[in-house]
Amino acid sequence: MTTVARFTVDYTRFLDPSGKAVAELPAFARDPASLVALYRAMVLTRAFDARAVALQRTGRLGTYASTLGQEAIGAALGEAMAPEDVLVPSYRETGAQIARGVRMSELLLYWGGDERGSRFTGPREDFPVSVPVASQSCHAVGVALAFRLRNEPRVAVSVCGDGATSKGDFYESLNAAGVWRLPLVFLVNNNQWAISVPRSRQSAAETIAQKAVAAGFRGEQVDGNDAVALRAVLEAAIERARKGGGPTLVEALTYRLCDHTTADDASRYRPAEEVSGHWAEDPVVRLRNHLVAAGAWRKAEEEALLDECARTVEAAVAEYESLPPQDPASLFDYLYAELPAALREQREALIRGGGGDE
Amino acid sequence: MSENGGTTLVEAVNLALARELERDPSVVVLGEDVGVNGGVFRATAGLQRRFGEARVLDTPLAETLIAGMSVGLAAQGFRPVAEIQFMGFIHSTLDQMLNHAARLRNRTRGRLTCPMVLRAPFGGGIHAPEHHSESTEALFAHIPGLRVVIPSSPARAYGLLLAAIRDPDPVVFLEPKRIYRALKEPVADDGQALPLDACFVLREGRDVTLVTWGALVRETLAAADTLAGEGVEAEVIDVATVKPLDTETILASVARTGRCVIVHEAARSGGVGAEIAAVLAERGLTTLLAPVVRVTGYDTVMPLYRLEHLYLPDEARILAAVRGVMEYA
Incomplete structure (x- = not known):
């Protein structure tokens, strides 16, 4: 017998859970301003998240997927992507979406049941949230292929959760990205739980990252609660893709401190001790501890930031709640570029207020 | 292709694809075996040689991907014309066509659109193997936001496929393979589309x-x-x-x-x-x-x-x- 293939999966961490550096920090991290930017993005995401959950609890927002405990992923991705890159998100990329310029009022509109939330005044080419898990990874293949066909130095980033990596769409997309060496980064938010199914029941593979190996390209793990490591790994993957080095799968190991969505009750399937144990790895506290220890962050700045985030989020809520409702005709007006004759009667019946059923 | 008294339906499809590849640089043809092999029914014969591998792409054998990546290409301003080899294999694209292609314009309020065509030979009558003869157009016809177009002659295949490719919204284009070669008629390759949404x-x-x-x-x-x-x-x-x-x-x-x-x-x-x-x-x-x-x-x-x-x-x-x-x- 001969061995015909062998592989390794790298794992990157710069900050331990207490915020102490465990390896020599990447160049960007020596500039406190860049770490502060990551930190501010995480705190803003958490503030938005808490407000969104509260709005849902009081009937002012629909079902919402919280990102609690996973804020480092969005913050780092926001820093690592260039504005002209395209994000193809799942429904837990609130942080990355905010960082890329999606208005918080738009996010609230989306989760508040209003299509205008996906119209995005900011990143016009980013995809809207994809609810059918992993289906969006196929879109990212098309987006990355478009960049290749037009010879543009741009990168597509597709994000999904650990559960989504069990789906065929995910494998089909990895496979194609490998065949064509596309400028595409697959980021997996491995938060250990796909609603009630734990990572151990999702796949017998030791890592999700190694699924890339079967598709012929690099897969690696990163501490998903270490914003510094995430930014370094994602930046390297994105720049490699931009320079023609092909795709990368980045598996970010984190933990879902929240329920799956506001419609879920995780206490039905996972012990409270497991959750509380993971609070010790809180990515926000980790980076704050690091900044404080480095003398780059003080109490007054923290208080000012929290105050600023609260005001920003409140302004977004006010904008969300003050937007006039959509015109009823909007049900029909975006179905096709031009409304087919066959639908005119239904549209008129809706506007008249009857169902047109008489 | 007008020798022997006319053009077959499958040749008309080929003419329409070539015409649009020639006319519009955003058109790309993709699917299984559509490149070197020219498609299992030869609908894409010669297109890769003429327009190159960047415009006529052989994909991995993955129908969900073919539909899904077409959504991505279309959102980026391309006009993908994807081939599904047989109707029996089209059903794994339903997720992409129903959940994404058909609603991208609506769910983004017009910010992103999906001008793609999903072509497939359909119907029975050619003594094909299992899963090669289905007629499931109604599954797609039920989906708001889609168009489902079915030609019934070479001339209508040519004119309707041109219209489908030029249409700003997703079109499922089903080609009755029983008459791919069963009849010929003169087809003027004049780039004239026929109207959609019309009997x-x-x-x-x-x-x-x-x-x-x-x-x-x-x-x-x-x-x-x-x-x-x-x-x-x-x-x-x-x-x-x-x-x-x-x-x-x-x-x-x-x-x-x-x-x-x-x-x-x-x-x-x-x-x-x-x-x-x-x-x-x-x-x-x-x-x-x-x-x-x-x-x-x-x-x-x-x-x-x-x-x-x-x-x-x-x-x-x-x-x-x-x-x-x-x-x-």
Whole structure:
């Protein structure tokens, strides 16, 4: 017998859970301003998240997927992507979406049941949230292929959760990205739980990252609660893709401190001790501890930031709640570029207020 | 391709693809075996050699990917024309077509759009293996935001495919493979598209309206000829776009004839014929002289090829149905 293939999966961490550096920090991290930017993005995401959950609890927002405990992923991705890159998100990329310029009022509109939330005044080419898990990874293949066909130095980033990596769409997309060496980064938010199914029941593979190996390209793990490591790994993957080095799968190991969505009750399937144990790895506290220890962050700045985030989020809520409702005709007006004759009667019946059923 | 008296339907598809690849640099053709091999039915023959690997792409063998990456390409401003090798393999694209292609414009309020075409040969009658002969157009016709277009002749295949590619919204384009090569007619490669969302009245008649599409247009026209010999003048309508339906043309015809027989190859229950019959019941009831009758495939699994002749409607079944409705004065 001969061995015909062998592989390794790298794992990157710069900050331990207490915020102490465990390896020599990447160049960007020596500039406190860049770490502060990551930190501010995480705190803003958490503030938005808490407000969104509260709005849902009081009937002012629909079902919402919280990102609690996973804020480092969005913050780092926001820093690592260039504005002209395209994000193809799942429904837990609130942080990355905010960082890329999606208005918080738009996010609230989306989760508040209003299509205008996906119209995005900011990143016009980013995809809207994809609810059918992993289906969006196929879109990212098309987006990355478009960049290749037009010879543009741009990168597509597709994000999904650990559960989504069990789906065929995910494998089909990895496979194609490998065949064509596309400028595409697959980021997996491995938060250990796909609603009630734990990572151990999702796949017998030791890592999700190694699924890339079967598709012929690099897969690696990163501490998903270490914003510094995430930014370094994602930046390297994105720049490699931009320079023609092909795709990368980045598996970010984190933990879902929240329920799956506001419609879920995780206490039905996972012990409270497991959750509380993971609070010790809180990515926000980790980076704050690091900044404080480095003398780059003080109490007054923290208080000012929290105050600023609260005001920003409140302004977004006010904008969300003050937007006039959509015109009823909007049900029909975006179905096709031009409304087919066959639908005119239904549209008129809706506007008249009857169902047109008489 | 006009030697030997004309162009076949599959050649017309090829002409339309070449015409659009030539005319519009945003058009890309993709799918399994569409490149070097020119497609298993040769619909894309020669296109990769002529337009290069960047415009005519062989994909990995993955239908969900083919539809999904087309959504991504289309959102980026390309006009992907994707081939699914057989209708039996199209169903894993339903997730992408229903959840994404058909609703991208709507869910982004027009920010992103999806001008893609998903082509597939469909229907039975060529003694193909299992999963190669289905007619499941109704599954797609049920989806708001999609167009489902079915040509029934070389000229209409050419003109409708041009229109489908130029359309700003997603189109499922189903090619009746039984007549890919069964008939030829002159097709002028003039770049002239035919209208979508519109029926074609192929024959005018005062006594009964025959509504059909796809390969069965042939049998229906043959039946109309036979009926003419019996003194019954049948109007024959090729629906062509089964979603959205041009109900006005059908209603206007039935208003004159008072009788309607709907002919399609797909299984009867929940088929597009049921929708047409419902529209006639809702809006054409007072013009009807006889019950609306459907001549369709049975509500059975599509049989393997030894029995498919029992499943596929033929001229005799169409004639029997028409003679039945003619008995109502």
